[in-house]
Amino acid sequence: MILVCGGLAxxxxxLVCARLEDCGYPYRLLDFARFPAGYRFHVRWTDGGPAGWxxxxxxxxxxxxxxxxxxxxxxxxxRAPLPGLDPADASALRTEADLGLMALLEDIACPVVxxxxxxxxxxxxxxxxxxxxxxxxxxxxTLVTSDPDAVRAFQAEHGDVIYKSASGxxxxxxxxxxxxxxxxxxxxxxxAQFQAFVPGRNVRVHTVGASVFATAIESDAVDYRxxxxxxxxxxxxxxxxxxxxxxxxxxxxxxxxxxxxxIDLKETPSxxxxxxxxxxxxxxxYYERHTGQxxxxxxxxxxxxxxxxxxxxxxxxDKEHVPWPSA
Amino acid sequence: xxxxxxxxxxxxxxxxRARLAAQDLDARIVDSPLAPPARLTWRLDARGLTSSLYPxxxxxxxxxxxxxxxxxxxxxxxxxxxFAYMQAELRAVMxxxxxxxxxxxxxRPDASQWYRSxxxxxxxxxxxxxxxxxxxxxxxxxxPEEAAAFRRRLEADGNDGAVYAPLTNASSYLxxxxxxxxxxxxxxxxxxxxLTQAHGPxxxxxxxxxxxxxNGVPPSYAPAIEPALRRFAAAAALxxxxxxxxxVRGEPTVVLVExxxxxxxxxxxxxxxxxxxxxxxxxxVTAADAPxxxx
Numbered sequence: 140m141i142l143v144c145g146g147l148a149x150x151x152x153x154l155v156c157a158r159l160e161d162c163g164y165p166y167r168l169l170d171f172a173r174f175p176a177g178y179r180f181h182v183r184w185t186d187g188g189p190a191g192w193x194x195x196x197x198x199x200x201x202x203x204x205x206x207x208x209x210x211x212x213x214x215x216x217x218r219a220p221l222p223g224l225d226p227a228d229a230s231a232l233r234t235e236a237d238l239g240l241m242a243l244l245e246d247i248a249c250p251v252v253x254x255x256x257x258x259x260x261x262x263x264x265x266x267x268x269x270x271x272x273x274x275x276x277x278x279x280x281t282l283v284t285s286d287p288d289a290v291r292a293f294q295a296e297h298g299d300v301i302y303k304s305a306s307g308x309x310x311x312x313x314x315x316x317x318x319x320x321x322x323x324x325x326x327x328x329x330x331a332q333f334q335a336f337v338p339g340r341n342v343r344v345h346t347v348g349a350s351v352f353a354t355a356i357e358s359d360a361v362d363y364r365x366x367x368x369x370x371x372x373x374x375x376x377x378x379x380x381x382x383x384x385x386x387x388x389x390x391x392x393x394x395x396x397x398x399x400x401x402i403d404l405k406e407t408p409s410x411x412x413x414x415x416x417x418x419x420x421x422x423x424x425y426y427e428r429h430t431g432q433x434x435x436x437x438x439x440x441x442x443x444x445x446x447x448x449x450x451x452x453x454x455x456x457d458k459e460h461v462p463w464p465s466a
Numbered sequence: 467x468x469x470x471x472x473x474x475x476x477x478x479x480x481x482x483r484a485r486l487a488a489q490d491l492d493a494r495i496v497d498s499p500l501a502p503p504a505r506l507t508w509r510l511d512a513r514g515l516t517s518s519l520y521p522x523x524x525x526x527x528x529x530x531x532x533x534x535x536x537x538x539x540x541x542x543x544x545x546x547x548x549f550a551y552m553q554a555e556l557r558a559v560m561x562x563x564x565x566x567x568x569x570x571x572x573x574r575p576d577a578s579q580w581y582r583s584x585x586x587x588x589x590x591x592x593x594x595x596x597x598x599x600x601x602x603x604x605x606x607x608x609x610p611e612e613a614a615a616f617r618r619r620l621e622a623d624g625n626d627g628a629v630y631a632p633l634t635n636a637s638s639y640l641x642x643x644x645x646x647x648x649x650x651x652x653x654x655x656x657x658x659x660x661l662t663q664a665h666g667p668x669x670x671x672x673x674x675x676x677x678x679x680x681n682g683v684p685p686s687y688a689p690a691i692e693p694a695l696r697r698f699a700a701a702a703a704l705x706x707x708x709x710x711x712x713x714v715r716g717e718p719t720v721v722l723v724e725x726x727x728x729x730x731x732x733x734x735x736x737x738x739x740x741x742x743x744x745x746x747x748x749x750x751v752t753a754a755d756a757p758x759x760x761x
Contacts, residue, residue, distance in 0.1 A: 175608070175656065175657045175658070176656075178608070179608045179609060180606065180607065180608045180658040181605070181606075181607040181608065181609050181612045181658070182605070182606045182607070182658075183603070183604070183605045183607075183612075183616075184588070184591060184601070184603065184604045184605075185603050186595075186600070186601070187595070188592075188595075191607075221656060224656065231634065232653075232656050232657050233657075234634050235632055235633055235634050235657055236656075236657040236658060238586075238633035238634060239606045239633060239657070239658045239660060242586070242588045242589060242606065242633065243606070245589060245592070246588075246591060246592050255582075256578040256582070257578070259577040259578050259580070259581045259582070260576075260577040262554070262557075262558060262577060262581055263557070263558035263559070263561040263562055263577060263580075264558065265508065265510065265558065265559065265561075265562035266558065266561045266562040266565055266577060267577075268510050268562070269510065269515070269562065269565055269566065272510065272515075277512060278510060278511070279511075280509070280510075280511035280512075281508075281509065281510045281511065282507065282508070282509050283506065283507075283508040283509075283559055283562065283563075284505075284506055284507045284508065285500065285504070285505055285506050286505045286506070286507050289507045293509075304551075304554075304555060304558075305555050305558040305559050305562075306551075306554035306555045306557065306558035307554065307558070308551055308554050308555070327502060327505075328552070329500065329552050329555055329556055330500060330506050330508075330555070330556075330559050331555070332559075335511075
């Protein structure tokens, strides 16, 4: 039995559930929009891993029967208030309930897409750049600075420069222009992240276990995710990447302890690949709908049952020497 | 120069600075490392990683960093939304900067540690278990019947009782009588609660690299448990960590893990030994101190 933790109002979770139904793989939905209201939960740790169950009025699921977990958190606004409580108490109780569930997902032996710990590198883009480099992928020339002169020098060196948030706070990637240069003195309040603009073709890679799905994106927008805001269009096409790039993407997902990852690459005109970031909770719906790539099917197969050891960090104790498990 | 990232009144920062000073080594306590006079430039490209935090002091001149805090930002200086954004940005930048330094960084954080400081003991269970350490029974349950069964098991084992230990903070409440259990059931009407076993007096140990330093006379089981404590610290990539151990069911059991130990909890000579071990670790570069990415 597969456990899906998410909200059906979220298109990605809805797709995962629909694919599991298509495949005939039984699942239970823990609806984050309502959780913890309506759910009963019992987990016991003694000398080993967790044992116990999760239940609603309609179903009862023993932890031992779970073959895989798909978890996609919802924002606070997407979650219903807990009935009969004032908002502050409800918020505190829901946080407590979420942490209980996370404690379980961190330690349960089956595949979990994804455990919380690995995905936290996405909260620091420059830190993640270091991890990306270590996995063997190039990164765009990156400057994080609170020094206006350093930005000017960086721009003089690279010409076209973009800026974006260093943290996990989502930001639209923008080019540095006259308007931004006029405001560089504000950097003294805190550093910002700048990158050399890398020309070429955007490629989104989804790794699912040991499978790799690459999608080329053709767009005139600096940030293709927001092309529509500028009246621009985007075209997505499945592509095959060089084996060395595929392997590096798998190493990167492994280094981040992610069974499922969305990796943003760019292929330069000279055929090099640089990596921008790793998304631990990829919204792959957009890519699958446009290309027909069987990402959700691969995910369903992964969640259906382990063919190898997917226990937490089983393959990350020594990230450089432990082989990636076969699918 | 050594950088001690933490509040100026942090006793660990103070003691380490004093000991470094006694060795004629310069150390600076900074609570907001990215604030002026710092002027960070951090560059990563095909040539490698270079960084400089202070205008007239290259990072290569920083000999070691003790990390006691993620960096402080004055909320009074910011609008609420801007403050949250800036705090996230500064933490993100600090994590990257610390991981690029070539000098010893104690503890050099990974993203999981950096963004989950103060995690409850249950979050360390897997690594503690793998290191061969015993752990108390923990139950997270929404079921009053299961809580009652836990209570009965403890009573049958002659245990001191159960403790309600919320996962969202460090507080814990001994469930001493029937009223306490009734109150717990009212919480369970909304969420699952985390229960664990009460324990007797704790023995406090600090692992600093390979040294295990006990607060007071080491317990009789110290020689047997110290290798496991070192294994845990190494697996968790913690050069400096405090572990509290208490007898549960007659066995030494880990009841607390604290990656930012507070020196106030230690008596002499343990406190002096901890500081000496920290200074030794800060001033000695080994393979374990290698940054995430070589330049």
